[in-house]
Amino acid sequence: MDKERKEQYYVLFERFIDEMSAIPDFDRNHIVQTVTEICEFFHLSKAETQFYQSLAHESRGEGEIICDYDNGKSDRIAVQRRLISRTGAVVMSTVYQSNEDNLTDEEAEKVDILLRTMMTFIGRNRLQDAVEKLGFYDEAGYANIRSFMRFIDRLAGLKRLSGHTATCFNLRRFGMINQQLGKDIGDVVMHKFYNLLKNMVGEDGIIARMGGDNFVAIFPKERTDAVLDVFNGVPIVFDQSSGRRVTVSASAGVYTVPDDFPMDDPRAVMDRIFPTMHIAKQETNGTIVWYNDKMVEMRDHAMKVRSAFPKALKAGEFRVFYQPKVDVTWGKMVGAEALCRWFRDGKIVPPMEFIPVLEQNADICYLDYHILDLVCRDIRRWLDEGKKVVRVSVNFSRKNLSEMDLLSNILDIVDRYRVPHEYIEVELTETTTDVAFTDLRRVVTGLRDVGIACAVDDFGMGYSSLTLLQDIPWTVLKIDKSFLPADDEQVVSNNHMMYKHVVSMAREIGLECVTEGVETKKQVMILRKNHCHIAQGYFFDKPIPVEEFEQRMDSPMYDLSHTSQEWIFQDDKRRTPKKKRV
Ligand code: C2E
Ligand code: MG
Numbered sequence: 047m048d049k050e051r052k053e054q055y056y057v058l059f060e061r062f063i064d065e066m067s068a069i070p071d072f073d074r075n076h077i078v079q080t081v082t083e084i085c086e087f088f089h090l091s092k093a094e095t096q097f098y099q100s101l102a103h104e105s106r107g108e109g110e111i112i113c114d115y116d117n118g119k120s121d122r123i124a125v126q127r128r129l130i131s132r133t134g135a136v137v138m139s140t141v142y143q144s145n146e147d148n149l150t151d152e153e154a155e156k157v158d159i160l161l162r163t164m165m166t167f168i169g170r171n172r173l174q175d176a177v178e179k180l181g182f183y184d185e186a187g188y189a190n191i192r193s194f195m196r197f198i199d200r201l202a203g204l205k206r207l208s209g210h211t212a213t214c215f216n217l218r219r220f221g222m223i224n225q226q227l228g229k230d231i232g233d234v235v236m237h238k239f240y241n242l243l244k245n246m247v248g249e250d251g252i253i254a255r256m257g258g259d260n261f262v263a264i265f266p267k268e269r270t271d272a273v274l275d276v277f278n279g280v281p282i283v284f285d286q287s288s289g290r291r292v293t294v295s296a297s298a299g300v301y302t303v304p305d306d307f308p309m310d311d312p313r314a315v316m317d318r319i320f321p322t323m324h325i326a327k328q329e330t331n332g333t334i335v336w337y338n339d340k341m342v343e344m345r346d347h348a349m350k351v352r353s354a355f356p357k358a359l360k361a362g363e364f365r366v367f368y369q370p371k372v373d374v375t376w377g378k379m380v381g382a383e384a385l386c387r388w389f390r391d392g393k394i395v396p397p398m399e400f401i402p403v404l405e406q407n408a409d410i411c412y413l414d415y416h417i418l419d420l421v422c423r424d425i426r427r428w429l430d431e432g433k434k435v436v437r438v439s440v441n442f443s444r445k446n447l448s449e450m451d452l453l454s455n456i457l458d459i460v461d462r463y464r465v466p467h468e469y470i471e472v473e474l475t476e477t478t479t480d481v482a483f484t485d486l487r488r489v490v491t492g493l494r495d496v497g498i499a500c501a502v503d504d505f506g507m508g509y510s511s512l513t514l515l516q517d518i519p520w521t522v523l524k525i526d527k528s529f530l531p532a533d534d535e536q537v538v539s540n541n542h543m544m545y546k547h548v549v550s551m552a553r554e555i556g557l558e559c560v561t562e563g564v565e566t567k568k569q570v571m572i573l574r575k576n577h578c579h580i581a582q583g584y585f586f587d588k589p590i591p592v593e594e595f596e597q598r599m600d601s602p603m604y605d606l607s608h609t610s611q612e613w614i615f616q617d618d619k620r621r622t623p624k625k626k627r628v
């Protein structure tokens with residue numbers, strides 16, 4: 047090789063090294079261009095590289111063949127190199143020549159160096175790929191949360207994060223799809239749903255799996271409507287031959303990043319969409335929920351409640367208020383509901399501010415046992431003082447249902463205070479899932495067997511089902527206040543009809559019927575007219591402190607003389623108390 051040719055060679059060699067080492071901005075097209083020039087320089091006819099993940103892959107011929115140059119005149123191998131990496135991967139590089147061309151020894155040595163250099167880089171490239179796969183994809187091949195974070199970090203770096211919509215979503219009732227179609231088909235369905243969205247968000251967006259059936263995605267905001275349409279439900283064909291399909295939908299928290307979003311903390315996007323998705327999952331506000339600042343307040347509030355709870359419980363800050371239940375025919379108090387109040391820093395915190403938070407984990411169970419304990423302690427004292435005790439109902443959150451020891455724990459408390467079981471009633475709300483239904487039946491049956499009454503609370507609020515009433519041995523049906531027609535409602539309104547039928551159905555299956563939220567005289571009339579005998583509501587009393595409630599026990603009659611007697615039926619009168627005292 048003369049001096050000039052050598053210089054040409056070194057220019058090419060340097061360019062080659064630069065291009066190969068330009069990870070992560072490695073550009074295949076540049077390399078192909080340089081390899082072509084090298085091949086032409088040495089009169090090579092073909093340059094080919096084979097890559098196998100392992101020796102076993104090589105022996106089965108399962109590898110990757112990269113051919114960067116081929117002028118169609120390859121008659122024989124000019125130089126060949128095979129490299130086995132420390133991880134067991136095999137790289138083989140071969141260059142060919144036509145019969146007319148020959149390499150000098152010096153040239154062959156240079157080509158050899160080039161091949162070895164290239165193989166080292168290819169090994170490194172593949173390693174980089176493997177690291178990418180391990181680090182940024184999960185075992186099922188979905189991009190993972192690290193991919194998502196890297197993507198938003200890059201967007202923020204380019205100052206392009208605002209104008210994107212981020213979402214965190216959960217596939218709705220996917221457990222049921224897995225159960226009904228089998229896990230393998232479930233996997234296929236999930237992949238198809240993911241791929242559909244992946245195509246929709248395109249190259250300037252990303253969708254990643256966080257685990258299970260939870261995903262996150264971010265994409266230019268112009269695509270938001272299309273993505274939300276998919277969340278609302280799309281048919282996914284899982285068997286091409288028969289065309290069998292299943293509809294998949296998602297509960298999602300959604301947030302469009304505004305212009306003033308702090309770019310120095312792009313990951314705060316997660317703090318917005320993650321809790322919003324949890325709200326969406328509860329389905330109280332629909333299955334697609336847009337983030338708003340109030341949610342941050344709610345989250346902070348929840349954190350405060352959770353951290354204060356254990357100490358507050360020990361310190362006796364949770365106390366019981368009693369709300370009387372009244373027979374609407376005669377105005378006599380016939381029972382009461384125990385309702386929890388939190389005395390905190392000189393104020394009374396209402397249950398709606400802490401019960402939903404405590405229901406997010408098992409804390410509510412400790413509170414429910416605590417309230418039952420306080421109620422039993424009160425009843426014991428009242429009995430010892432010779433008071434005329436009425437049955438008191440205690441709320442138990444659904445969270446308790448899966449606890450196997452629930453029954454024995456309740457009994458332990460009731461019996462510790464030697465409270466006759468007829469004075470205790472347990473209020474449970476309706477449930478929707480089959481598992482919870484089985485638990486519910488087990489608990490209610492168990493309580494009935496030991497003589498403790500059970501009430502289905504807030505009937506009409508959730509997914510009220512007749513099966514729930516028929517298949518579970520309830521004693522009491524508590525009709526939610528939303529079912530009770532308001533004063534200005536037409537007698538022919540839907541609410542009136544529903545209310546009428548619910549009460550008559552409850553009576554038919556032998557349930558005691560209590561209507562909650564009775565606030566007006568007119569509503570008392572509606573109860574009477576429909577033969578619902580027991581009312582609970584502000585018309586009679588709000589939930590009151592124990593001292594006040596004790597006064598009601600001493601004088602349990604409410605004055606109903608100002609209400610019309612028109613709707614008091616003879617048969618209702620017959621079952622009411624003998625003596626009227628005001
Ligand atoms: P709930 O069990 O349905 O209790 C009835 C709620 O309706 C009470 O609200 C009561 O004050 C309210 N109420 C009664 N009469 C009227 C009325 O005429 N008009 C209106 N607008 N409201 C009326 P409160 O005490 O705020 O309790 C709310 C919910 O918190 C309860 O609903 C119950 O689900 C839950 N809760 C209360 N204490 C406990 C507890 O110790 N354990 C559990 N797990 N939940 C509890
Ligand atoms: Mg209740």
Ligand code: MG
Nearest residue numbers: 503504524562
């Ligand atoms: Mg209720």
